[in-house]
Amino acid sequence: MSKIVFLDVDGTLIDYETKLPDSARKAVDQARAHGHKVYICTGCSKDEILQRNLCELDGMILGNGTYVEDHDHVIMHQAMPLEEVKKVVHWCQERNLAFYLETNSGVYCNDQMIKDGPAVMIKYGQGKGADLSNATEKAKSFIDSFTLIHGDEFYREDVNKIDFIIRDYQDHLDAITAFPHLAHNTWGGKGELALFSDLGPTGINKKHAIEVLLDYLKLGKEDTISFGDAKVDLSMFECCGFNVAMGNGGPEIKEAADYITDDVNDDGLYNAFKYLKLI
Incomplete structure (x- = not known):
């Protein structure tokens, strides 16, 4: 069979x-x-x-x-409804969170992701067993694959999910409180250590x-x-x-x-x- x-x-x-x-x-x-x-x-x-x-x-x-x-x-x-995308983007911006939008055509990020992303991705790589050199190389490749956008460019109708860097786990819990109807996940470091949270369409x-x-x-x-x-x-x-x-x-x-x-x-x-x- x-x-x-x-x-x-x-x-x-x-x-x-x-x-x-x-x-x-x-x-x-x-x-x-x-x-x-x-x-x-x-x-x-x-x-x-x-x-x-x-x-x-x-x-x-x-x-x-x-x-x-x-x-x-x-x-x-x-895809996430446009109004939900706007609300999540505004929420991330108000909290000065590094975030990016995932679409099938590309990944689009804010300035804070360019600033905070490399160090977090190095931590991700090292937590999964990479040495510092390889983790640094992969972190650069990861961030370089993003397209930096601003303002109304974030208001897209083709967003599969939105990821943001967790400064501490409370950011993830606050996202659940703010958007209880959306799908929530965490991912990132060794084992189940949370480095990122993501939000996706309901259900x-x-x-x-x-x-x-x-x-x-x-x-x-x-x-x-x-x-x-x-x-x-x-x-x-x-x-x-x-x-x-x-x-x-x-x-x-x-x-x-x-x-x-x-x-x-x-x-x-x-x-x-x-x-x-x-x-």
């Missing part, structure tokens, strides 16, 4: 330096050759994904569930997007397998038949998993695909 596999990207399919292990590419290629379908399910935008050298896939779920694509066919794109998460895709494919969840490394991936675990946590994952994702594989850079994906007889 063929399976449908959903892979988080950073820390699962690729490592935290955005490198795709050869064994992971081999695992995905062989699984698809054996008739299984493989989709990525990530918080990244399409612009970010297209900049990475990934393997061939059957489709993608992006923006933590705001965008669903099957073999280049767009099944769903639920949108990875679980919802998977359900939309399965409905389109007319398939059930009993043949689905998900792979993740962070708390944001827990919604995938809620709707898939079998769930795998990466060895480099945080404690919450490991506790919820049916199986824990090795680290992303220790052939974790390949070893799990073998364990599950996908290859």
Whole structure:
């Protein structure tokens, strides 16, 4: 029986330096050759994904569930309503927060992100195991990929989600209070350390997007397998038949998993695909 596999990207399919292990590419290629379908399910935008050298896939779920694509066919794109974008932008500006807008065409940031982003991303890289040199290089690449905008340029109708740097965890809690109807996540450092918070459209998460895709494919969840490394991936675990946590994952994702594989850079994906007889 063929399976449908959903892979988080950073820390699962690729490592935290955005490198795709050869064994992971081999695992995905062989699984698809054996008739299984493989989709990525990530918080990244399409612009970010297209900049990475990934393997061939059957489709993608992006923006933590705001965008669903099957073999280049767009099944769903639920952008944030313009009025919500304006409110979140104003809130971030009033608090002098560094923030950026994720869209499928690019990532757009404010001046504060240019100022604060490099140090935070170096902390992110080091927390995931990179040395200072590599973390600094990746932080520069990350910030350089953004487009700096101002004023009314932030008022876009194609925003998948808005990310901002957390100065302390209270910023995230305040965002939940200010926008209780939006979807909220944190991401960032080692384990579940929060460096960023993000806000997305109401009712949108990875679980919802998977359900939309399965409905389109007319398939059930009993043949689905998900792979993740962070708390944001827990919604995938809620709707898939079998769930795998990466060895480099945080404690919450490991506790919820049916199986824990090795680290992303220790052939974790390949070893799990073998364990599950996908290859």
